Amino acid sequence: MQLSSLPETALSARVRTASWAAHGDAEGSGFMAQLMAGELPAESFAQLVAQQWFLYDAIETAAVGVADPVLDRVAIPEVARAAALAADAAHWFGPDWRDVVSPLPETVQYCDRVRTVAGTWPPGLVAHHYVRSMGDLSGGPMIGRAAAKAYGLGGEGVAFYRFADLDDGPAYKARYRELLDEAPWSSEDQDRFIDEVLVAYALSTAMLDALA
Numbered sequence: 001m002q003l004s005s006l007p008e009t010a011l012s013a014r015v016r017t018a019s020w021a022a023h024g025d026a027e028g029s030g031f032m033a034q035l036m037a038g039e040l041p042a043e044s045f046a047q048l049v050a051q052q053w054f055l056y057d058a059i060e061t062a063a064v065g066v067a068d069p070v071l072d073r074v075a076i077p078e079v080a081r082a083a084a085l086a087a088d089a090a091h092w093f094g095p096d097w098r099d100v101v102s103p104l105p106e107t108v109q110y111c112d113r114v115r116t117v118a119g120t121w122p123p124g125l126v127a128h129h130y131v132r133s134m135g136d137l138s139g140g141p142m143i144g145r146a147a148a149k150a151y152g153l154g155g156e157g158v159a160f161y162r163f164a165d166l167d168d169g170p171a172y173k174a175r176y177r178e179l180l181d182e183a184p185w186s187s188e189d190q191d192r193f194i195d196e197v198l199v200a201y202a203l204s205t206a207m208l209d210a211l212a
């Protein structure tokens with residue numbers, strides 16, 4: 001379904017409208033602008049890989065213990081990214097990468113938020129999953145291409161941006177939106193979901209700004 005033909009009340013359309021300005025802030029962050037322009041030092045890109053590993057490890061670990069009708073269908077192994085980020089980290093930092101990387105305070109704050117909502121309110125974890133997965137499948141390929149070009153990479157070091165196990169990214173994104181629209185959440189939960197998406201964007205942008 002075209003986004004423009006969705007009823008205004010559809011959750012997928014509401015969240016997109018409510019968060020598009022926040023998306024602009026994330027996309028327009030100095031760090032992303034430098035990366036897209038091929039002007040980001042390789043060390044900074046490597047740090048992005050490391051910080052994202054902490055984040056995706058937190059999201060994917062938290063998801064294991066959470067039951068939610070939307071999360072169960074969207075948090076599928078084909079979109080899990082922690083393993084790809086671990087491979088990328090090994091490329092950038094060497095086999096002992098786990099001993100040499102540590103989370104920034106902004107990353108710790110982001111991960112703490114993910115764990116807190118996961119433990120108290122499952123739709124909140126969907127909000128965090130949504131911002132990362134939909135973003136990685138939308139802007140991700142462009143970011144991956146920019147990085148590969150800037151650092152002269154084949155596929156190594158940017159596995160995160162290649163969803164090797166996902167057959168059809170656009171179909172997954174369309175299904176994600178349908179699942180949100182059919183979510184058996186109360187209207188209060190739907191409103192809170194939108195608020196948590198905004199929190200996820202703010203935490204993402206803070207992490208990017210800290211990396212800049």
Ligand code: HEM
Pocket residue numbers: 012015016023026027032036130131132134135136138139140142143173201204205
């Ligand atoms: C240079 C950086 C970025 C570019 C070029 C970019 C580009 C895009 C584009 C073109 C779309 C629309 C895709 C569509 O309509 O299907 C999109 C959607 C999205 N992006 Fe980004 N993006 C960037 C950064 C980010 C960041 C940093 C985040 C999150 C932290 C993010 C999260 C999202 C989300 C959640 C959506 C889906 C919104 C929806 O339609 O429901 N993006 N992005």
